[in-house]
Amino acid sequence: MVPVWILLCYGLAAVLVHLMHRMYVRGRAGAPNREHYILVTRNHEQQMEWxxxxxSWYAHLRGRDCRxxxxxxxxxxDTLAITQLIKNSGDLELSVYGFSGRQGEDDMRRQAAAAExxxxxxxxxxxxxxxAKIPYVHV
Incomplete structure (x- = not known):
């Protein structure tokens, strides 16, 4: 006779798969295909890689592409050096720009050009x- 806990684990696993599939299908309907994060930095070498x-991890867990x-x-x-190393690794779709403090939010959004x-x-x-707007980051 099969122990009851094995059957219980099998049943819970099946329910979990169905729930995750439902969340996946709901999340895809009408949701944007891609997320674009625009970060403005100045001397953030200690936190930049994180x-x-x-x-990146958050986007992948949600099943979305990320830029x-x-x-x-x-x-x-070394903020730019760290960012450039990550960009060169090819793990992320990453663009890096220098800017002066005189540029406004609209100028940055225009230069970053959100896609369809x-x-x-x-x-x-x-x-x-x-x-704190970045997932998994607690300030």
Missing amino acids: YLRAI ITVFDEGSED GETALLIDLRVPMEA
Whole structure:
């Protein structure tokens, strides 16, 4: 005779698969195909890799494509070097731009040019607590 807990585990696994499939189908209907994160940085070498990896993991867990654009306002640390290393690794679709503080949000959005079916989220990391908009980041 098969132990009851084995049958229970099998039944729970089947229910879980059906629930996840339902969430997947609902999430796809009318949802944007891609997420675009626009990050504004200045001297964020300590956090930059984590921010980029957190965004990437979150998008993959949700089954969405992800694009990241980084605007750097003259960092004096290794923020750009770290970002460039991640870009060169090919793991992420990542664009890096330098900018002056005189550029406005509209200019950055225009330069980052959101594509069709893409939701864009601007996160200005120079502002305290903005990093909390990044998934898995607690400020």
